[in-house]
Amino acid sequence: MNLFTHFRDQIAALIEERVAAGDLPQGLDLSRITVEPPRETSHGDITTNAAMVLAKPAGKNPRDIAALLASKAESLPGVTGVEIAGPGFLNMRLSDDFWHARLRDILDSGVAYGDSATGDGAKVNVEYVSANPTGPMHVGHARGAVFGDALALLLDKAGFDVTREYYVNDAGAQVDVLARSMRVRYLEALGEDIGAIPEGLYPGDYLVAPAEALAARDGDKWKNADEATWLPMMREYSINAMMDMIREDLAVMGVEHDVFTSERALVQAGKVDEALAFLKDQGLIYEGVLEPPKGKLPDDWEEREQTLFKATQFGDDVDRPVAKSDGSWTYFATDMAYHLDKYRRGYADMIDVWGADHGGYVKRMQAAIKALTGGQGQLDVKLCQMVSLLDHGEPVKMSKRAGTFVTLRDVVDNVGKDVVRFIMLTRKNDAGLDFDFAKVTEQSKDNPVFYVQYAHARVNSVMRMAADELGAETVSIDAIHGAKLERLSDENELQLIKLMCQWPRIVESAALAHEPHRIAFYLGEVAASFHGLWNKGKDDKSLRFIMADDVELTLARLAMIRAVANVIGSGLKVFGVTPVEEMR
């Protein structure tokens, strides 16, 4: 239960009552009314802006409206006090019983706590990674991969029907380059002296193994074949080999897609012709000459007639070319067809995760979707900024040529997938991110992964200790679930419970905003609150979780920290991070 939406509904009902009673006018718009936790805890447990929002349309003073609602709000179940404050806030205090009941909810739900029906089963398509199938994944891809994956998990938790998709860019010129590079390695595998890899081909040694496998499978069958014969074959073979490699890299990170869509297949199925024909029918495709960009002119600028899409009609800055001079489609054209395809598969809601260097591409894609779906489809593009790899504050040098190229695999092998995933999600997607090998593996509170994981481990540690001290029977799961939660009356304990009760609300807002990083900050808060309580037990022995002479109180406290583990476990699950039981 999201208690904030719960009380929002209650407040809305109160308002309807006043409307029925004639105290407030008909037809008020209640959509802007919010119920949220006040920033200042002295203002109570929940607060609503209802009176202020309604003041103008109702033609009344906000404090008068607040007064109108206050007396009724006082008798709502769970509410123990109501105050009117400031310009017309309605602040409410909730009973300890109410909070204990919410704690019970957390215990009963386990890591499913926070699951929400907000999405109402609506279909959402999240496209992420979509790296070119021309080599292994590097760290730059990792952020988008983790972000997209966590966003998908988050939307899923919030009740959306999510599909994770990977768009395979296997139609452009670069896969021909890949095929040619593979052929060189193939000849090498057959024992030929290939010398240096020719300029313009991919020199990476990741092609060696698949080329050897090909030579082992087919022998010298392709050695003297015509290009027209070997090129398509090499292309297909290489793409498959690279995609296998990419899938493996992703699997190491725990990233799995539901659907892989091939650009080449789209083109071959005529989807691009179809999309373009549709636009042409609407008069949105024309032959024309673009103005040169304002300011400095590219040196190789020449006036050129091309086939253009009227993107300007849908909010873009210039019209965009859809065909190359050799007659093939531009990337944009096939991408239009791809997004139309997604829309037709039932995804009016689309999310694309791209690198920030593709920012200039957003407007045209959104313009295209507007045109292709008659305004019915929606695309939110999440741009991920660069990750700087550091070690003890010093940049890790990355150079393909020098061979110090850091692959995703290297990083995961070094620090583990859980650390990579968590750290990648500790910043907003559109902000840069430092990934310092030394820092992210440090066991200190400066390290957010450690801090959060440690809280989870500490809960389990206390559980083990309780079993030792009091006997496993005494503190069994059943005993904990049957605990007398009303024994939790300390202010700090109640604060921790209240914080945990925000989890459903955090899930919903993060999901709707497409911002998984909020979860990382929230988990940090829960961990801090829990560690804080634990530390208080050092000074004040009566606050320790395990009170040997008061089993009833111990069980209540164990229930509380069990809930902490549930909330943290639930959050880590959204991140695709495995909670640890123990740290040694």
Next chain:
RNA sequence: GGCCCCGUAGCUCAGCUGGAUAGAGCAUCGGAUUUCUAAUCCGACGGUCACUGGUUCGAAUCCAGUCGGGGUCACCA
């Protein structure tokens, strides 16, 4: 030059899509603790939310412009 993102404490960043006196962690300073519950704890200092206007009951948040940083800019994906 056009467009997009960013600008919040000395540093690294939050700020719940418009709420009340703008928060946290480092760092600095001042105390506590001399040990075990498992990787110390508490407090203080610190702000023109880049700037200027606008929208309204109310703006760090939305809009316009200015300044500064980054990205990007016609057949590469």
